[in-house]
Amino acid sequence: MVRIIENLNLSEQVTNDLGRAIVAGEYSCESGLPTEAQLCEEYGISRTAVREAVKMLAAKGLISSRPRQGISVEQPSNWNLYDTSVLSWLLDSSPSLHVLKEFLQMRLAIEPQAAALAAEFARDEDIDQIEKAVEAMRTAATDPSASMHDADLAFHTSVLFASRNRFFFQLRDFIRTALNVSIQHTTPAKANDVAVAEDHAKICLAIRNRQPERAKNLMTHLIDEAMSFIEAEIKRRS
Amino acid sequence: MVRIIENLNLSEQVTNDLGRAIVAGEYSCESGLPTEAQLCEEYGISRTAVREAVKMLAAKGLISSRPRQGISVEQPSNWNLYDTSVLSWLLDSSPSLHVLKEFLQMRLAIEPQAAALAAEFARDEDIDQIEKAVEAMRTAATDPSASMHDADLAFHTSVLFASRNRFFFQLRDFIRTALNVSIQHTTPAKANDVAVAEDHAKICLAIRNRQPERAKNLMTHLIDEAMSFIEAEIKRRS
DNA sequence: TAAAGCATATTATAATACAAAAGTAATAAT
DNA sequence: ATTATTACTTTTGTATTATAATATGCTTTA
Structure with missing residues (x-):
């Protein structure tokens, strides 16, 4: 049944x-x-x-x-992997560490380019949204009752939106899923959270200052950090 | 009815x-x-x-x-834009030049990264496939009876496949659609075709030589060319 | 041997009936 | 008069039955 x-x-x-x-x-x-x-x-x-x-x-x-x-x-x-249901079924059945690497490879393609596009095409209200997410991250970094993860998701989603390209924004569910899988493999080290929040703040500033290349590089660096962490984790477990 | x-x-x-x-x-x-x-x-x-x-x-x-x-x-x-049907409905209803720019922004994110991943993870038979597509392009560049477009599609699809990441390969229909839209706006200038084929050949070689950064840069250049052409076209028509 | 036709299994479409859900209006109670 | 309750109505949800279309394999026939 x-x-x-x-x-x-x-x-x-x-x-x-x-x-x-x-x-x-x-x-x-x-x-x-x-x-x-x-x-x-x-x-x-x-x-x-x-x-x-x-x-x-x-x-x-x-x-x-x-x-x-x-x-x-x-x-x-x-199979249409970009369908939210299919994606969740996939995660239910696959060893998530391996899928996580694929997620990060994809994020490494999408998000830096999205940040660059945002720096070029975002409207002021889009950037306000990103900044709001950054502020929420700063709060969450010190306040244990606030959710760092929610703020993080809001940040990445708002950057995708600010790219003003619907194919990028369409991937927000994909990114959300990727972030969800990430935190399952991340030891909750609140110690780094302040630094992480500032890394995000830099991206926001680059977008506001209309510096596409800088925004792109900062975003690449951000995701690359997660990638190296995961690769170490994969090596450790094998 | x-x-x-x-x-x-x-x-x-x-x-x-x-x-x-x-x-x-x-x-x-x-x-x-x-x-x-x-x-x-x-x-x-x-x-x-x-x-x-x-x-x-x-x-x-x-x-x-x-x-x-x-x-x-x-x-x-x-709406799930990465669904082939939805995508075709979108193209039926939107001014395609504008959508084409969105396509190219997306390709600029995906394909260079796919090329880099291919250079890192492709199996030998994957690279053989890419090379086969390159040869087909070379042939089509001089032989009027062969289809340059089909060979081009085969090239980009096989690179996505060679990335060995199913999220990238899943986008082959998206890329195919993008290429289809592209040729609608491209004047058939057979004169450049030989040079275009060689640009693709360089990417193939970089992948075979396991040079991720080089493959990435070459692919970026390739798509950037198409982008600048389209931007000129958009400016011309406005 | 090959082609035509027949049997059969399975999905495709239609039609009908009733159940469930969710508003809307009417009614009753305070 | 206001609120709670009830009954009604509309629309989708589910079930059932029947028949058509389709594709496959088998059989018959030339």
């Missing part, structure tokens, strides 16, 4: 359940999925709900279905 | 039709979509087909639906 999750209707729950199973490799490309009729029986639900789940998974690139052939699993390279 | 497209079943056709209309702004966030019943009547189809289309659009982040409230359009910032 499907795990019940609040606020999700039946077809969405089945989507979640099947999506998770597919990404976890419980159904291979060769074997495919059970037929609609079998899924109805397994879950004890109507064909309507099963079909709607199948359609949603197909829309995310995980499966495809044809008459007489049944439901087949698409190659993982066709 | 919905436009008939080959190889698409009814619910997929309706998905296409509604998706296009939503992205084109024919339904706003405030107004929302017609009710399922109304859509059935408009398209002259059953509720089954309409609901499946609605579910697929919801899976792509374009809409959401609730009892009594009907179907509402999500904010554009929630």
Whole structure:
């Protein structure tokens, strides 16, 4: 029986359940999925709900279905990894340290360029938003009741927004997920937090001063630090 | 009535039709979509087909639906732009020169980093693939019957693959679309093609010689050329 | 042997019915 | 008069049944 999750209707729950199973490799490309009729029986639900789940998974690139052939699993390279659900299913099934490295490689591509674009194209109110996040980080660095992580997320999201390019801003969920995974592997060392906040402040200042190259380099440095930490962690564990 | 497209079943056709209309702004966030019943009547189809289309659009982040409230359009910032369908709907409705600039800003983030990763992590067979694409470009540069564009696409795709990071490779459809839009705005100047092919060859060589920084810089230069061309074009038309 | 047709399994579409959710209006109680 | 409760209404959510379309394999036939 499907795990019940609040606020999700039946077809969405089945989507979640099947999506998770597919990404976890419980159904291979060769074997495919059970037929609609079998899924109805397994879950004890109507064909309507099963079909709607199948359609949603197909829309995310995980499966495809044809008459007489049944439901087949698409190659993982066709899965839409930038879909929030697919991403969460992926994290549920993969050793997160390895995925984290991939995340950081991606962030190293996206965020420095976003910072550069922000320095070039951000509106004043965008920069105010970034500064607000920096202030929140400064507060959180000393105040134990405030969340450093939330402020950090707000910072990176607002930079993406300030890039004024929707393809960059669209990646905010991706970045959010990456940050979530990061803190799972970070020892809570409040000692560095003040310095970290100031590193972020520098980026904000570079953007406000309209220095694209400087903003880019500072952002690269910021993420590179996290990267070197993770690489050390990977080496330590192997 | 919905436009008939080959190889698409009814619910997929309706998905296409509604998706296009939503992205084109024919339904706003405030107004929302017609009710399922109304859509059935408009398209002259059953509720089954309409609901499946609605579910697929919801899976792509374009809409959401609730009892009594009907179907509402999500904010554009929630649309999954990295979905191939959504991307094509976007191109159908936006002035492509502006979108093209956003594409190039994104490519400028992704591809140089992908080249650097390829130089670091690519397997030998990955590099062979890149080289094959380079050879195809060289051929196409002089042979009018061969397609320069196809070879170009193969090159960029194989570099993404060689990065050995699935988040990068996942963007191949995005890059493909970007290249397609590019050639719509490029005057077919076969004169440069030989030089262009050699620029690509240099990147391939840098990757084979395991020079991440060099590969990155060369790729940046390559895309920057396209960018400056587009910016000139935008200025010319304004 | 090859082509045509037939059987069969599975998804695709339709139609209908009822349940659930969420507003809205009417009613009752204080 | 205000608030709480109830009943009603609209729309999506789920179930059921039936039939069509599609693709595959098998069988028959020329």
